[in-house]
Every structure is written in C-alpha cells, then in structure tokens.
Amino acid sequence: MTAGAVNPRRADTRRNNERILAAAAESLAGPGGISFNAIAKRAKVGVGTVYRHFPTPEALILAVYQREVRHMADVVPELLEKHPPEQAFRIWAVDHLARYMMTKRGLADALRAATRSQQELPASAFEAVVGAVDTLVKANVAAGTIRADLDTDTIMRGLVGLLFLDPNGDWRGQTASLVDMLWRGMAADR
DSSP states (O other): OOTTOOOTTOHHHHHHHHHHHHHHHHHHHSTTOOOHHHHHHHHTSOHHHHHHHOSSHHHHHHHHHHHHHHHHHHTHHHHHHHSOHHHHHHHIIIIIIIHHHHHOHHHHHHHHHHHHHSOOOOHHHHHHHHHHHHHHHHHHHHHTSBOTTOOHHHHHHHHGGGGGOOTTSOHHHHHHHHHHHHHHHHBTTO
C-alpha cells in the first residue's frame, strides 16, 4: 500500500483523506509549511489519522501535488462541455494552469524539498497535464480551430513560458498575451 492510499470500501476514510489533503494544500499556500498538528486541527481529525494516511511530510506533500494536478486536469471535460473548444483552451490555460502555477508557489518549494529527500515526482501528475492539453488539442482540431499537424508536445513547450510569469505582477494579462501569441501560431486559418 502506498502512502496516502485509501481503502475504497471506507467512505469515512476517503472523506478524512480528502479533508487532510485540502487542509495541507491550504497550509502549503501560506507561510509556515507543513505542521501535522495544524493540518489535523484544520481537517478536524486527530493527528494520528494524518500520520496513518501520510507517514511523512514528504508523502503528504507529494499527495497534495498529485491531488492539485489531478483537479486541474479533471476540469477539462467540463470546460469542453460548457464552452467551444477554443474558449475552453483559453480558460484552462489562464484560469487553471497559470493560476495553479501562480498560487502554488509554497507547494512548489515544499515539493522541491520533498523530492530532494525522497523520490522523483510522480510521472502520473505530468501525464495528467499532458492528457489535459491533448484533450483540448484534439477538441480544437476536430472543431477546425487549430492546425491538424500540431502535436501536444509542441503546445506544451509553448505553455512552458507560463513558468516565467511573476506571481506578484499581472500574470493574468501576461498569460492571456502568451495564449494569444500561441493561438496565432496554432490557428487553422494562418
């Protein structure tokens, strides 16, 4: 059983796990880092419950990271259901991908420390983001809004520019500009 694994038969165990991860994500968003006692209090569980789910701070940080990335990827089908593919791509890039990068700096710092002392980042988290982009690309190719000869890796390389945004600056405006520039290169009508 891996750290943070949840018995699928126990609804209370799943709820506790989710509350712990949500509390830890809030803790990592602010100053101070990881305190199992503070997380237990915020999640309304005993500190022993936190340790049962996540025996080390590193295991908890990695689980928070995987949860946050999974949520960012899981929103794509909903966006495509509610919006045309081009708009879904833009909303996801600005309101989900860039927002995640700008608001999760504490998580990024903790993640760097956790992976230095324990293990590499789980490949599944990166694959979830690639899968989200791939879904958006395929929807836009099918809609005829972007060129069919583009591949997901190329678009991912274009989105890497989001890493250079200043979280204290106008990152929303800068993201919109980057996505506009990227879109002009991707557009089917070039």
